[in-house]
Amino acid sequence: MIVIKNGEVYSPERIGKKNIVLEGTRIEGIYDEINVPNDFINIDMIDAEDKLILPGFIDSHVHITGGGGEDGFSSRTPEIQLSTIIKAGITTIVGCLGADSVCRNMTDLLAKAYALEEEGVTTYIYTGSYEVPVKSLTDSLDKDIILIEKIIGAGEIAVADNRSSQPTYDEFVRTVAKSRVAGLISGKAGVVNVHVGNSKEGIEYIFNMIRNTDIPITQIIPTHMNRSKRLLMSGVELGKLDGIIDLTTSCDKDCMADDELTASEALKMLLDNDVNIENIQFTSDAQGSLPAFDEKGRLIKTSIGSVESLYDEVRNAISNQGIKLEEAIKVITSNVAEHLKFKKKGRLAKDYDADLVIIDKNSMEITDVIAKGKVAMRNGKVLMKGTYENK
Structure with a gap:
């Protein structure tokens, strides 16, 4: 699971400061407040303070x-x-x-x-x-x-x-x-x-x-x-x-x-x-x-x-x-x-695909990318590369 906290969410309509929970390849939910117990299952926490979250x-x-x-x-x-x-x-x-x-x-x-x-x-x-x-x-x-x-x-x-x-x-x-x-x-x-x-x-x-x-x-x-x-x-x-x-x-x-x-x-x-x-x-x-x-x-x-x-x-x-x-x-x-009739794409909403882009609110630069529920780029560093890109 991935939890993205404190980001300003555009779904693409602006819905304000929210917390997004991703479960597997889908968006489990979008919440005003969320509390994660310390002894809960392993969760990747992403702090999106001063950032915008887009589809x-x-x-x-x-x-x-x-x-x-x-x-x-x-x-x-x-x-x-x-x-x-x-x-x-x-x-x-x-x-x-x-x-x-x-x-x-x-x-x-x-x-x-x-x-x-x-x-x-x-x-x-x-x-x-x-x-x-x-x-x-x-x-x-x-x-x-x-x-x-x-x-x-x-x-x-x-x-x-x-x-x-x-x-x-x-x-x-x-x-x-x-x-x-x-x-x-x-x-x-x-x-x-x-x-x-x-x-x-x-x-x-x-x-x-x-x-x-x-x-x-x-x-x-x-x-x-x-x-x-x-x-x-x-x-x-x-x-x-x-x-x-x-x-x-x-x-x-x-x-x-x-x-x-x-x-x-x-x-x-x-x-x-x-x-x-x-x-x-x-x-x-x-x-x-x-x-x-x-x-x-x-x-x-x-x-x-x-x-x-x-x-x-x-x-x-x-x-x-x-x-x-x-x-x-x-x-x-x-x-x-x-x-194109992509029914689970293009929006941030419950049960839509876990595809998100996080951008810096001031510079408007892309900082993080999540594709199919996996972190593909984190803090400007690409983590997901093609099979032969590191060879």
Whole structure:
């Protein structure tokens, strides 16, 4: 058992100074007062005085097996390591492929997800890559979602991008429809994670689907919506229709487009345009490449995404954009859990999973992380590392 005392708790709503009891992998309860007898069973006591206690962060778009490759084989990005995830306060992670579905494949992705789960964090994955038709693990997208527990949907499918497979509208909608039905059958979200590029058509396929089918708008999660103000304003329209907007936190600040926004800036703009905070989420796009192309589609630079950007941009939203902590933290906790049907994630409440992040009230730095009921980081020191990280 673990008892966390005297911390200011955000569930993510602020509920004040509380004491949290963890039993195994779940939250046993949250109490105003708690007295532990000296002769009671062995308990790990954590004093969270002058600290804030938050739900464990959820990053639902990470290239856990690496990505990239737009500038030749040497530009392939590496697999993510467990300690990197822990330092970023992330306790639940969703892996995906990207542009390369030849040198990276679904078998590798699933194996890496199993490995990270064994090492200490909760993992899920999407089936497919940029391509349509989806390159699945089994012989079909819907079988993947229905029969393989870790697969919760499809993606990231690319549209409006020079690297996409240029699917037709009908191909796109059929993919979403199959993913939805598979989700219904399996009790999963069955969402389609859509990579939206810079091309002028933007998210027109999504608007066409809303106008011409009865598929729920929340079946699609378009990501990279902060890559331009033009695209973000279409996100405002989508959000007002109750659609989900995913903002990417990783960016190369030395090579941002003129009208590109950081995730924190985009969050502020969405809220100023009356988009419901519940419809917005952040993801890091970590380990994916961040390529920059000129007006003729030629690659001019590439860098790599980072999971640390996830919380960094939440902190920027609070300090630079004036957004309240209990609102800002939702975009990496409860909102994501709701969108992806993670029923025991994203909140601090009785019987929820014992995933917590403790931050210093003054510096807002992450000090402690608990994942699946185990202390993964204590006083800034990472305790939970990958199998070969100490070798």
